[in-house]
Amino acid sequence: MVEHAESKECKKEKKIAVLITQPPYQSIAGKEGLDLALVAATFEQFVSLFFIGDGVWQLVKNQQPEVISQKNISASFGALGLYGIEHVYTDASALKNYNLTEQDLVTTTQVIALDELGSLIASHDIIINF
Amino acid sequence: MIFSLTILGAPYHSAAPSTALRFAKALLAEGHQIYRIFFYGEGVHVTSRIAVPPQDEQQLSHAWQSLITEYQLDVVVCIAAALRRGIIDKQEQQRYQLDANNMIKHAELSGLGQWVDACLQSDRVVTFGE
Numbered sequence: 103m104v105e106h107a108e109s110k111e112c113k114k115e116k117k118i119a120v121l122i123t124q125p126p127y128q129s130i131a132g133k134e135g136l137d138l139a140l141v142a143a144t145f146e147q148f149v150s151l152f153f154i155g156d157g158v159w160q161l162v163k164n165q166q167p168e169v170i171s172q173k174n175i176s177a178s179f180g181a182l183g184l185y186g187i188e189h190v191y192t193d194a195s196a197l198k199n200y201n202l203t204e205q206d207l208v209t210t211t212q213v214i215a216l217d218e219l220g221s222l223i224a225s226h227d228i229i230i231n232f
Numbered sequence: 233m234i235f236s237l238t239i240l241g242a243p244y245h246s247a248a249p250s251t252a253l254r255f256a257k258a259l260l261a262e263g264h265q266i267y268r269i270f271f272y273g274e275g276v277h278v279t280s281r282i283a284v285p286p287q288d289e290q291q292l293s294h295a296w297q298s299l300i301t302e303y304q305l306d307v308v309v310c311i312a313a314a315l316r317r318g319i320i321d322k323q324e325q326q327r328y329q330l331d332a333n334n335m336i337k338h339a340e341l342s343g344l345g346q347w348v349d350a351c352l353q354s355d356r357v358v359t360f361g362e
Contacts (some may be wrong), residue, residue, distance in 0.1 A: 116351045122311045131362070134313060141344035147351070204344050230238060232273070 116156045119226035122157035126175065127167055130158045133175050135232030144185040150189035151182065152223060153211070157232075158196045161207040180208035182215075193219060235259055236268045236350035237308045238359040239275035242279045243292045249278045253295055255358065260303055269278040271339075274362060277312045279307075284293035297336045307339040308346040315341075 107136055124131040143149045153161055154185040165176050191213040197203065204213060214222065223229055237256060239277050241248025252269075259266060271279055300307050309318070309319060314335070315328075321341055324331040350358050 110334075114352075118351065130316075131273060137312070138272070138344055138347065142348050142351075144344060147348060168315040228351050230357075230359045231361045232240070 109176060112163040113193075115143050115146065116180065116228055117150070118142050119150050119223050119229045120225065121152045121229065121231040122155055122160055122216065123154045124232060125156040125159040126165070127172050131232040132157070133139055133173075135167075135230075136175060136178055137229065138232075139187060140185050146186075147177040150185050150191065150222075151187055152193075152219065153196075154155045154219065158192055158200065158207075161192065161209060161211070163172065163206055163208050176208050182209060191219065191222065216227060233267045233355045234267050234353065235275070236266065236354040236357045237271065238265065238272060238347065239278060240271045240273040240349075241360060241362045242274035242277040243283070244295070245274060246362050247293055248362065249275065249296070250290070252360040253292070256299060256305075266303070267354045268308060268346065269300070270347045270350055271309045271342075272313050272347065273308070273310075273319075275360075276309050276317055276319045279309050279319055279336045280334045280338055282334045282358060289311055290342075293336055296341070297338075300338050302335070307336075308337065308340050308342045308350075310347070311341040311343060 122135045126132050130216050139151055141148050154205050161179055165174055167174050190209060191214050193216055194213045195216045197213060206226045237252050239249055239252045243249050256266060278293055278296055283293055285291055319335050320330055320333045322333050322342060323337040
C-alpha cells in the first residue's frame with residue numbers, strides 16, 4: 103500500500119525523453135516526435151528532446167523541402183523554447199560524423215557524447231523513440 | 233502494476249505490433265492492468281480491420297481486435313496520425329464525406345493528450361517502436 107501511495111504522488115509530472123533518430127523527409131517520424139513532445143510540454147510534463155544519429159539532420163539550417171512538396175519542420179525545432187522545451191540534446195558523434203557543427207543547427211543544444219547520453223536518457227520515466 | 237503500451241510500428245514493416253500483442257497477453261496473464269493501448273505513427277495501420285493477408289498468415293488487426301474485445305481494453309488511435317494514413321471511423325467518414333470506414337471496433341480516435349494521460353496514470357509506459 104505504501105508503494106501504491108508513493109506512485110500516486112509522482113503522477114503529477116513525468117520525465118519524458120523523446121528520441122529522434124530518423125532524418126527529415128525520409129519519413130514523418132521527426133514531425134510526429136515533435137508533435138508528441140509539444141503536447142507533452144503543453145500538459146506541463148518535463149520533456150527532453152534527444153537528436154541521435156541521423157536525427158541530427160532534423161536541426162540543420164537552410165532546409166528547402168518545398169521543392170519536394172514537403173513542409174519545413176526545422177523552424178518548429180528552432181522555437182522549442184517558446185513551447186516550454188528547454189532540454190535539447192544532440193549526439194556529438196553524429197555531428198562529428200556528418201561534419202556538422204553547432205553553428206549549422208537551428209537551435210542551441212547541449213552536445214553530449216554518446217556514452218553519456220545513455221545515462222541521461224535512462225534518468226527519465228518514459229522513453230519514446232522516433 | 234499498471235501498464236500502457238505505445239505502438240509505433242506498422243505490420244509487415246515492423247515486428248512492433250505483434251511483439252506488443254504478445255507482451256499485452258503476457259501482462260494480462262500475469263495479472264497486471266493495462267490502462268491504455270495507444271497507436272501512433274505507422275502503428276495506426278494495425279487498426280485497419282480490412283487487411284486481407286493470405287490464409288496461412290496471421291491477421292494482426294483481427295488478433296488485436298479479439299484481445300481488445302475480450303479484455304475491454306482502452307484503445308486510442310491518434311487522430312492526426314490516422315487521418316493522414318487513411319484510418320477512418322464512422323464519425324470521420326461522415327465528417328469528411330468519405331465512401332468507407334475501416335477502423336477496428338472498440339477503439340477511439342483521439343489526440344496525443346490521451347497519451348500524456350496514459351503516462352500519468354501508468355506505472356510503466358512501454359513503447360514498441362518502428
